[in-house]
Amino acid sequence: MIELAELHDSAQKAFPADKLMPERDTSWALAAEMGWLMIELPEDQGGLGLTRQAAAAIHYELGKVLSSAPLIPAMLALRGIAGAADFAARDEWIERICCGEYVPLNMLPARIEAGADGKSNGTVPGLFDADMASHVLVGCGGAYHLVPLDAPGVRLVERKLWDQSRRVFDLVLEEARLDANTLVADGALAASLHDDIARSAHLFLAADSLGGATAALEMTIDFLKMRKQFDRPLAMFQALKHRCADLKTQVVAAEALLWSRATGAEQVSVTDLGAMKALATDVYRRVTEEMIQLHGGIGLTDEHPCHQFMKRAMLNLQLCGGLDHWREAAGRAALRQ
Amino acid sequence: MKLVGAGYAVPHWPEQWPGGGRSLAEQKVIYEELARADSPRLLLSFVSTYHAASTLMECGSDEQRARYLPAILRGETWCQGFSEPGAGSDLAAIKTKAELRGDHYVVSGQKVWSTMAQYADKCLLLVRTSSDGPKQAGITFLLMDMKAKGVSVRPINQIQGDEEFCEIFLDDVEVPVSDRVGEEGKGWVVAQTTLSSERGLTLMELSYRMKGALNRAADLIRQNKRQDDVGVLREFGKLVTQVDAACAIADKFLENRIGGVERIGDASIVKNSYSSALRAYAAFGVNVGGIEEQYRAPITFGDLNTGNWMADFMNSYAWTIAGGSEEVQRNIIAERMLEMPREPKSWVL
Ligand SMILES: Cc1cc2nc3c(=O)[nH]c(=O)nc-3n(C[C@H](O)[C@H](O)[C@H](O)COP(=O)(O)OP(=O)(O)OC[C@H]3O[C@@H](n4cnc5c(N)ncnc54)[C@H](O)[C@@H]3O)c2cc1C
Numbered sequence: 001m002i003e004l005a006e007l008h009d010s011a012q013k014a015f016p017a018d019k020l021m022p023e024r025d026t027s028w029a030l031a032a033e034m035g036w037l038m039i040e041l042p043e044d045q046g047g048l049g050l051t052r053q054a055a056a057a058i059h060y061e062l063g064k065v066l067s068s069a070p071l072i073p074a075m076l077a078l079r080g081i082a083g084a085a086d087f088a089a090r091d092e093w094i095e096r097i098c099c100g101e102y103v104p105l106n107m108l109p110a111r112i113e114a115g116a117d118g119k120s121n122g123t124v125p126g127l128f129d130a131d132m133a134s135h136v137l138v139g140c141g142g143a144y145h146l147v148p149l150d151a152p153g154v155r156l157v158e159r160k161l162w163d164q165s166r167r168v169f170d171l172v173l174e175e176a177r178l179d180a181n182t183l184v185a186d187g188a189l190a191a192s193l194h195d196d197i198a199r200s201a202h203l204f205l206a207a208d209s210l211g212g213a214t215a216a217l218e219m220t221i222d223f224l225k226m227r228k229q230f231d232r233p234l235a236m237f238q239a240l241k242h243r244c245a246d247l248k249t250q251v252v253a254a255e256a257l258l259w260s261r262a263t264g265a266e267q268v269s270v271t272d273l274g275a276m277k278a279l280a281t282d283v284y285r286r287v288t289e290e291m292i293q294l295h296g297g298i299g300l301t302d303e304h305p306c307h308q309f310m311k312r313a314m315l316n317l318q319l320c321g322g323l324d325h326w327r328e329a330a331g332r333a334a335l336r337q
Numbered sequence: 338m339k340l341v342g343a344g345y346a347v348p349h350w351p352e353q354w355p356g357g358g359r360s361l362a363e364q365k366v367i368y369e370e371l372a373r374a375d376s377p378r379l380l381l382s383f384v385s386t387y388h389a390a391s392t393l394m395e396c397g398s399d400e401q402r403a404r405y406l407p408a409i410l411r412g413e414t415w416c417q418g419f420s421e422p423g424a425g426s427d428l429a430a431i432k433t434k435a436e437l438r439g440d441h442y443v444v445s446g447q448k449v450w451s452t453m454a455q456y457a458d459k460c461l462l463l464v465r466t467s468s469d470g471p472k473q474a475g476i477t478f479l480l481m482d483m484k485a486k487g488v489s490v491r492p493i494n495q496i497q498g499d500e501e502f503c504e505i506f507l508d509d510v511e512v513p514v515s516d517r518v519g520e521e522g523k524g525w526v527v528a529q530t531t532l533s534s535e536r537g538l539t540l541m542e543l544s545y546r547m548k549g550a551l552n553r554a555a556d557l558i559r560q561n562k563r564q565d566d567v568g569v570l571r572e573f574g575k576l577v578t579q580v581d582a583a584c585a586i587a588d589k590f591l592e593n594r595i596g597g598v599e600r601i602g603d604a605s606i607v608k609n610s611y612s613s614a615l616r617a618y619a620a621f622g623v624n625v626g627g628i629e630e631q632y633r634a635p636i637t638f639g640d641l642n643t644g645n646w647m648a649d650f651m652n653s654y655a656w657t658i659a660g661g662s663e664e665v666q667r668n669i670i671a672e673r674m675l676e677m678p679r680e681p682k683s684w685v686l
Binding site: 221225232235238241246249252256272327328329330331333334337 | 551555558573578579582586588589609667676677679
């Protein structure tokens with residue numbers, strides 16, 4: 001527990017609350033220097049050997065400042081590579097990543113068709129900040145491939161986002177080779193890696209979202225206390241107080257669920273974690289919608305950060321399965337019990 | 338009484354009591370299993386095992402604890418006499434008067450909405466002993482015998498078809514001074530202890546019971562052959578996660594309380610998380626159950642998660658209104674936790 005509080009603390013010091021969307025490349029370098037990339041990596045593999053919960057604590061803090069450094073996809077890729085026991089170049093890649101090399105994992109489902117000639121065509125969306133990478137880890141069709149970006153038939157296309165705190169790319173495959181040379185894991189191992197990675201993905205996205213929701217709500221309340229209309233602070237109006245109280249209640253309850261599922265996440269089903277992520281991102285969206293409304297006109301200005309939070313929330317909702325998907329999955333799972 | 342014998346009745350009590358001193362994890366399992374097994378809630382003992390017990394443990398004298406706590410475990414039932422016709426959300430506005438005469442108080446006035454008062458042996462009673470100064474300062478907390486001379490009780494018909502709460506009329510009722518909790522004029526603080534146990538502590542049991550009772554909603558989906566209806570499945574998945582979050586925050590609350598780091602407003606967050614999940618739970622059942630739910634007979638002694646969805650829906654208001662309404666909790670969260678300024682006090686018509 002003390003460890004966790006220290007992590008929250010050092011992340012807050014490295015990324016102070018008053019500096020939103022800190023510049024990407026220096027943030028990335030700082031995060032790597034702090035050792036956050038290898039936070040979950042077992043000590044015998046050169047990592048810090050901390051829990052998923054510890055990693056989530058970092059993402060919670062980075063979510064508060066709308067971090068531009070793509071730590072989540074990097075940690076997920078590292079988890080995949082480190083868990084791929086049969087991957088010949090595993091140790092080399094662990095070392096490269098721990099030294100700060102960026103390898104992302106796709107955060108949206110890939111659509112790839114493998115031809116009879118062993119060549120693949122299709123698109124791998126959801127590769128964050130792939131412009132920083134020389135290789136990307138592609139999870140698709142029950143296998144993981146580490147694809148060099150200079151390979152023949154491989155091309156990156158940036159997809160302009162509403163969310164200005166992040167950059168995302170599609171990897172377009174045209175007669176590209178995904179074969180034994182690129183294979184990291186397949187079969188039963190890939191399936192268990194997939195679940196393991198999904199658990200982290202949901203925890204991290206939920207942590208990012210609830211960190212963001214917490215910061216957005218705090219900013220909104222501070223604004224309401226400061227802004228005066230009708231000769232009094234807006235925060236005195238009960239109609240507004242009640243909306244803030246409801247948002248606070250929703251954020252705190254979602255956070256309680258996040259931390260309870262983060263401890264011993266290995267025992268929690270992927271569906272339960274996905275449903276938790278759905279709740280967290282939905283709460284984030286609600287807080288940021290209200291943030292804009294409660295700021296009035298200023299909330300619609302590009303200069304003011306309200307919209308940055310809202311846009312990040314909307315993107316988080318879509319990553320690794322949306323609301324409809326996880327609600328339905330949770331409903332089915334609960335029906336089976 | 339079987340639960341008392343097996344040590345499962347009051348898992349939230351400290352360990353010197355039979356069945357008490359259980360870990361949080363054990364409490365959760367007990368409550369979830371009780372709900373799954375369809376075990377009725379100890380409705381009659383609700384106020385005695387939670388409100389009365391917490392109040393006595395935190396604010397009572399040794400003598401009061403020794404006298405009343407064992408009796409509670411033997412099944413003595415209590416009711417709560419706080420609200421009055423003119424004092425609901427504004428509880429400090431109570432008018433029921435108590436005058437000290439020798440070694441006893443003489444009490445006159447009227448209480449309302451007192452749950453199960455018609456079956457109660459004892460009453461947690463808030464009275465006014467002084468009208469000077471701020472209205473909170475003149476309040477005193479008494480333990481009243483419901484069999485005493487001058488107490489009369491009138492049950493009130495409720496919308497779900499039973500009589501759960503009552504009016505209590507008090508006409509020169511004598512209460513010994515030894516049954517005063519805390520000092521005279523300091524009853525407001527004691528009452529806060531009672532209310533905070535109601536808002537926080539009881540919700541561990543109720544949240545986990547609601548979680549256990551999700552199987553009723555699952556049964557309902559199957560009975561109505563909606564298990565492949567994607568809309569229903571999504572709604573159900575959302576509900577399940579909302580209930581899980583209500584359980585998680587109830588856990589966290591208790592953990593903080595035990596760790597001595599409870600903050601003002603925490604209990605309000607727990608209460609509103611629970612009450613909104615409970616409302617959603619019941620509304621889900623009313624919706625999925627369709628027309629059949631409109632034909633169901635009223636049940637007497639409404640528990641909260643009975644699977645009679647219309648009755649459950651109506652009973653869910655108990656938690657958005659009683660014990661400080663949802664709106665009052667929002668005020669507490671906004672003003673005392675988020676430190677948003679209070680409205681000006683004075684008001685002129
Ligand atoms: C099922 C049930 C069981 C109960 N059991 C007991 C019991 O055992 N013992 C006991 O003493 N009492 C009991 N009560 C009473 C309960 O505590 C009161 O009903 C409650 O405090 C609300 O008071 P009221 O009914 O007078 O409503 P009012 O205070 O008149 O409120 C009416 C409406 O106005 C809103 N409102 C009031 N003040 C504000 C404000 N400042 N800001 C915004 N909105 C406001 C309320 O939220 C509510 O929606 C019970 C109530 C119920 C429903």
